Amino acid sequence: MAKTADGPILEVENLTKYYESGGGLVDTLLGRSQEVKALDGVDLELYPGETLGIVGESGCGKTTLARSLLRLIEPTAGTVRYEGEDLTAASDDRLRALRKDIQYIFQDPFASLNPRLTVGDIVGEPLDIHDIAEGEARADRVSDLLETVGLNQRHAHRYPHEFSGGQRQRIGIARALAVDPEVIVCDEPVSALDVSVQAQILNLLADLQSEFGLSYIVIAHDLSVVEHIADRVGVLYLGEFAEVGPTEDVFQPPYHPYAEALLSAIPEPDPGWEGDRIFLSGDVPSPLNPPSGCRFHTRCPKVIQPKGTDMAQSEWRSLMDLKQRLRKADSLEAVTAVREGVEDEDLRQLSRSALEARVRDEFGLPETVGDREAEEVFGTALDHLYDGAFEAARTALNDAFESPCERTDPELFDVGDDHRIACLLYDDAYPETPTRRS
Amino acid sequence: MSTDRGRIRITGFDADRVESREPLSDWTETRDTETEGRWTRAWREFRRNRSAMLGLYIVIAMSLLALFARPITIAGVTVQPISLAPYDPGAILYAQGLDVSAYEAPSLAHPFGTDGSARDVFSRVLYGGRFSLSIGFIVVLVTAAIGLVYGAVAGYYGGRVDEVMMRLLDLIFAFPGLLLALIIVAVLGKGYWELVLAFTAIGWAGYARLIRGEILKVKENEYVLAAKALGARDRRVIFRHVVPNAIAPLIVQASLSIGTVVIGVAALGFLGLGLPPSSAEWGTMLDQTRQTIVQGPGGSIPWWVTVFPGGAIFLFVMSMNLIGDGINDALDAQEGEDVARGGEV
Numbered sequence: 001m002a003k004t005a006d007g008p009i010l011e012v013e014n015l016t017k018y019y020e021s022g023g024g025l026v027d028t029l030l031g032r033s034q035e036v037k038a039l040d041g042v043d044l045e046l047y048p049g050e051t052l053g054i055v056g057e058s059g060c061g062k063t064t065l066a067r068s069l070l071r072l073i074e075p076t077a078g079t080v081r082y083e084g085e086d087l088t089a090a091s092d093d094r095l096r097a098l099r100k101d102i103q104y105i106f107q108d109p110f111a112s113l114n115p116r117l118t119v120g121d122i123v124g125e126p127l128d129i130h131d132i133a134e135g136e137a138r139a140d141r142v143s144d145l146l147e148t149v150g151l152n153q154r155h156a157h158r159y160p161h162e163f164s165g166g167q168r169q170r171i172g173i174a175r176a177l178a179v180d181p182e183v184i185v186c187d188e189p190v191s192a193l194d195v196s197v198q199a200q201i202l203n204l205l206a207d208l209q210s211e212f213g214l215s216y217i218v219i220a221h222d223l224s225v226v227e228h229i230a231d232r233v234g235v236l237y238l239g240e241f242a243e244v245g246p247t248e249d250v251f252q253p254p255y256h257p258y259a260e261a262l263l264s265a266i267p268e269p270d271p272g273w274e275g276d277r278i279f280l281s282g283d284v285p286s287p288l289n290p291p292s293g294c295r296f297h298t299r300c301p302k303v304i305q306p307k308g309t310d311m312a313q314s315e316w317r318s319l320m321d322l323k324q325r326l327r328k329a330d331s332l333e334a335v336t337a338v339r340e341g342v343e344d345e346d347l348r349q350l351s352r353s354a355l356e357a358r359v360r361d362e363f364g365l366p367e368t369v370g371d372r373e374a375e376e377v378f379g380t381a382l383d384h385l386y387d388g389a390f391e392a393a394r395t396a397l398n399d400a401f402e403s404p405c406e407r408t409d410p411e412l413f414d415v416g417d418d419h420r421i422a423c424l425l426y427d428d429a430y431p432e433t434p435t436r437r438s
Numbered sequence: 439m440s441t442d443r444g445r446i447r448i449t450g451f452d453a454d455r456v457e458s459r460e461p462l463s464d465w466t467e468t469r470d471t472e473t474e475g476r477w478t479r480a481w482r483e484f485r486r487n488r489s490a491m492l493g494l495y496i497v498i499a500m501s502l503l504a505l506f507a508r509p510i511t512i513a514g515v516t517v518q519p520i521s522l523a524p525y526d527p528g529a530i531l532y533a534q535g536l537d538v539s540a541y542e543a544p545s546l547a548h549p550f551g552t553d554g555s556a557r558d559v560f561s562r563v564l565y566g567g568r569f570s571l572s573i574g575f576i577v578v579l580v581t582a583a584i585g586l587v588y589g590a591v592a593g594y595y596g597g598r599v600d601e602v603m604m605r606l607l608d609l610i611f612a613f614p615g616l617l618l619a620l621i622i623v624a625v626l627g628k629g630y631w632e633l634v635l636a637f638t639a640i641g642w643a644g645y646a647r648l649i650r651g652e653i654l655k656v657k658e659n660e661y662v663l664a665a666k667a668l669g670a671r672d673r674r675v676i677f678r679h680v681v682p683n684a685i686a687p688l689i690v691q692a693s694l695s696i697g698t699v700v701i702g703v704a705a706l707g708f709l710g711l712g713l714p715p716s717s718a719e720w721g722t723m724l725d726q727t728r729q730t731i732v733q734g735p736g737g738s739i740p741w742w743v744t745v746f747p748g749g750a751i752f753l754f755v756m757s758m759n760l761i762g763d764g765i766n767d768a769l770d771a772q773e774g775e776d777v778a779r780g781g782e783v
Binding site: 116125 | 441442443445446659660661663664665666667668669670671674678679682683
C-alpha cells in the first residue's frame with residue numbers, strides 16, 4: 001500500500017517533548033532543573049491505509065513519540081492533526097471522542113490488561129465508555145471482536161492471567177479494535193513476545209489492516225519487524241528523525257550512517273555471509289545535553305573531515321573520539337589503554353613515548369596519522385597531557401579537529417522519491433566528502 | 439562467500455501446516471472449566487483457614503445473640519419478637535419485687551450473677567453486644583469509605599492536590615487518636631452517635647494514607663494508561679481500574695480495626711466518656727464496677743461483674759483479628775497468583 005492520492009490522515013509537525021529532570025521545588029527556584037529532550041521537533045505524516053514504522057535504539061524517544069501522538073503524554077510543543085483537526089488543541093471532551101478514531105496497542109501484554117477484569121469486560125470497556133453497545137449487542141460485539149483476533153468467544157469469561165503472551169496481545173488488539181478506529185499506534189507490539197508468536201501477531205495486524213482499512217504507526221527496535229510490516233520507515237535518533245522513506249529505500253543505500261549501522265546489526269543466518277557489522281563508538285549521549293550540530297556526530301563512523309584535512313576515515317573518527325573523551329576527562333586513565341593484570345598503575349610515571357603508545361593503543365591510532373598537520377596537533381596535545389595540562393590539550397584538539405557535523409544541524413535532505421536523510425553528507429554544500437564517493 | 443543478505447530463506451511457516459500439526463497441550467474445549475472470580479478464590483482460601491473460620495463463627499454467634507437478645511421495635515411494630523435475654527438489661531431486679539440482691543454470684547437463675555445495682559449481668563452482656571458490635575461495624579464502614587475516596591483522589595491526581603490533601607491528613611495524625619476522640623465526645627456529649635462521630639473523625643485518616651500509597655503504585659500500571667487511551671473518564675479509571683487493584687490492604691486493615699474500634703469504645707466507656715452510665719455497653723459496664731476489682735463489700739471480690747463483659751470484649755476483638763488475618767492470607771495468596779507473570783521469575 002503505497003502513498004495514496006489522499007492527504008495524510010495524521011499529520012505531525014514539530015512535535016516536541018521535554019521532561020523536567022531532577023528538580024524539586026528548591027532546584028526549580030535555583031534554576032538548576034534540566035530538561036530531558038526526549039523528542040525534539042519531529043515531523044511525520046501518516047497516509048490512510050499505510051503502515052509507518054519507527055525504529056531506534058532504547059531511549060531515543062520512540063515511546064514518547066507514540067504517547068504524545070495520542071496526548072497520553074502532553075507534548076511540550078508541536079501539533080498533531082487528525083484529518084485536519086488539531087489534537088493538541090482539542091478540549092478534553094473532544095479528545096475523548098477522538099479516541100474512537102485513534103487507538104493504541106501497548107508493548108507489554110502482561111501489564112496493559114487489568115488483572116481484575118474478565119476478557120469480556122476488557123474488550124467491552126470501550127463499548128461502555130463510548131456508549132457503542134449495551135446488553136445483548138455488547139455481548140455479540142465482544143464475541144465478534146474475540147473471533148476477529150483469533151480467540152474463542154468462550155474466553156470472554158476468563159481473566160487475563162489465564163492467557164499466554166500472544167493471546168494477551170490479541171486481547172489488547174481486540175480492545176483497540178472495539179471502537180472501530182482509523183489509526184492504531186502500536187508501541188512495540190511484539191517485542192515482549194516469543195519470536196514464534198511475533199510472526200502470528202504481525203500477520204494478524206496485517207490482516208486486520210486490509211480488512212478494516214486501518215493505518216498503523218508501528219514503533220519497534222527490531223528492524224526485521226519493521227521491514228516485514230511497514231510501508232514507510234522513520235529512523236529516530238535522540239528525539240529526531242535521522243532518515244525517513246519508503247521501507248525498500250531505507251533498507252538500501254543511500255543510507256544515513258546511523259541507519260546503516262543499525263541495518264548492519266541485523267543478524268544474518270547465512271554462514272557464508274561476511275558482511276561487516278558497523279560498531280558505533282561510545283554510548284548514546286544523554287538527552288539531557290544532546291550533542292551540538294548533528295546529534296549523531298559523536299558516534300558517526302562517517303563524520304565529515306574539515307576542509308583541507310585528508311586522512312583515513314577510521315583515523316579521523318579515532319581523533320574525534322579522543323577529543324570527545326578528553327572533554328569530560330581529568331585523568332590519564334580515561335584516555336589510555338588499560339594494561340591487563342596491572343592495578344593502581346601511576347600513569348604519570350610513564351615516559352612521554354610510553355604514554356603516546358598507550359593513547360594510540362586506546363583509540364586504535366597508527367604509528368603516524370595520515371595527515372601531517374593532524375599528527376603535529378596530536379603531538380602537541382600529548383605534550384600537554386604529559387605535562388598534566390588537560391585544558392591546554394583540550395584547546396589544542398578542539399581548535400584543530402572540528403567537524404562541520406558539530407556545527408551544523410542537518411535538515412532532512414531529499415535523496416530520492418519521498419526518501420529523506422538528515423545528514424550533511426547529502427547536503428550539496430559538502431559534495432567532496434570522502435564517504436559520499438564510496 | 440558474499441556480503442549479500444537474504445541468500446538463506448526460511449520457509450515452512452505457512453499457516454496451514456501450523457494449524458494441522460500436533461497439539462502442544464492436551465487442553466480441549468470439553469475440559470474447559472469455569473473460571474473462578476477473585477472473591478470466589480479468596481473465599482475458598484479463607485475457608486481453609488481454621489482459626490479464621492472459628493473467628494467468623496464466634497462473630498456471627500455474638501452478632502446473632504446481640505440481635506436476638508431483646509425484641510426490636512421499629513415505629514411501634516415489633517420486627518424481631520425473640521428475646522433470649524431473660525431480663526431487661528436495664529431493670530433493677532429487686533425493684534421489680536424479685537428476690538435478688540446486689541453482687542449475687544453466678545447461679546442457674548443468673549448465669550453471670552448480678553451487678554452492683556442487682557441487674558442481670560448475662561442479659562446485659564448479651565444486649566451490650568448491640569452497642570459495641572454495631573459501633574465497630576458502622577465506624578469501620580464509614581471510615582473505610584471516606585478514606586478510600588479521599589486517598590484515591592489524592593493518590594490518583596498527585597501533585598499539588600495530593601500535597602494539600604495529605605497535609606490535611608497530617609493535621610489529624612498530629613493528635614493521638616484516642617485523645618482526639620475523647621475531646622470530641624467531651625465537647626459533643628455522651629451518646630451513641632456522638633461516639634460514632636468521634637471514632638469516624640479519627641479513623642478515616644489511616645485508610646486514606648494506606649490507599650493513597652497503594653494507588654501511587656497501581657496507577658503506574660499500563661492498564662491505567664490503556665483505560666485513558668480508550669477515552670475513559672477519571673472517575674471510571676479510578677473506581678474500575680485503580681481502586682479494585684489497590685483495595686486488598688484496605689480490606690485487611692478494616693477487618694483488623696473493627697476490634698480496635700470496639701476496644702476504643704470500651705476504653706472511652708471505662709473512662710466514663712462512653713455511653714450513659716446505666717447503659718449496657720461492655721466498657722461502660724466495666725467502668726461501673728471497676729471499684730470492685732480491688733475490693734468488694736465484705737472483702738470478697740465479685741469477679742463476675744468484670745470478667746464477663748471484659749471476656750466479651752476480648753472474645754470479640756480476638757475473633758475479629760483472626761478474621762482479619764484470615765482475609766490477609768486469603769488475599770495475599772491470591773495476589774501471589776496474580777502478580778506472577780509469564781517470563782518473570
